Amino acid sequence: MAWELVSGGSLNSPTAGVFDFASLTLTGYEAIQIRMSGVTVTTDGTDVFIRFYVGGSEISTGYRWLQGALSTSAAVNTDSSASATGILLNSNDAAWDTGNAATESFGCTITVPNPVSTALHKRAFGEAWMIAPSGNALTQHVAGIMENTGAINGLIVRGSSNLVAGKVRVLGLAP
């Protein structure tokens, strides 16, 4: 059993402001891991969030998410939503999101177990790291669910402003 790159699961830059994996074959994977690095954003205080595809369609309702965050200023923050349009990988509070200065960026490692189950709602959890508009770095423990029992066959990484650069890899845990 090992992590392997999912076919078509690598993008070295966004297109039209998003990282869109509209068609992934995930059958056979017990879990997938989404790794983002060096993601930069257009607008100060941008939310980064993910959505999944089911049956070839991007699902934009039926998500819940939560996060607990810590800043290099030693401040802490928590936030959540029980009815969202995606799984936020930061907060709804712009001060706890990603800054747009030339040196500021976002990264994360998110694990999604049982991506092709047709019985379970889909869970996602992991750690995200970013530099906020204040210049402080943030670590955020994030988790979310898509309340949908359909098999995931794609995902998209979006921002509340356009994503400008970065890399996204999708790995699968093969039996």
Added chain:
Amino acid sequence: VAWTLVDSLSSPTAGAFTFPSLTLSSYSTVQIVITGVTVTTDGTDIALTFYVGGVEITATYRWGQASGSSAAATNADGDVSDPSILLTSNDPNWDVGNASGEGFGAIVTVDEPTSTALYKKAGYVSVFTGPTGTMIEALGIGIMENTGAINGLKVAGTSSLTAGKVRILGWA
């Protein structure tokens, strides 16, 4: 795309794990896996620094961490102007103990280590035994406010590190 071993040390030298020359240009992410580290003095901080241009950078770091202990206590700490990224706390009660059986481990993830545009982010989870024998988990973040490409790193303590292993993995 796969994790590959970049470099490895199975014991400290002169009280620290020093990798003064790493070639990281082909990796989008680097993971530093630290295991079984023991320390000389009770309440030792563990700190990470990077090398840029062959020189250890000892300024312009920020870090923050939130800890929970097996005694059901919590702690948060941070610094916006520091000579390193702490992988523990500034409070000795939330640092690494030196009794037999006590030790430190962590996984640190560094995004885009050789970018010449971005500050360098290092997210981590560390697990260790504190001076009072409680187990501590710290979730933290650090940045080096330097846009130079990283070509080395050092794991050191406020007292000499006496044993342990450090592995550097790269995600190609």
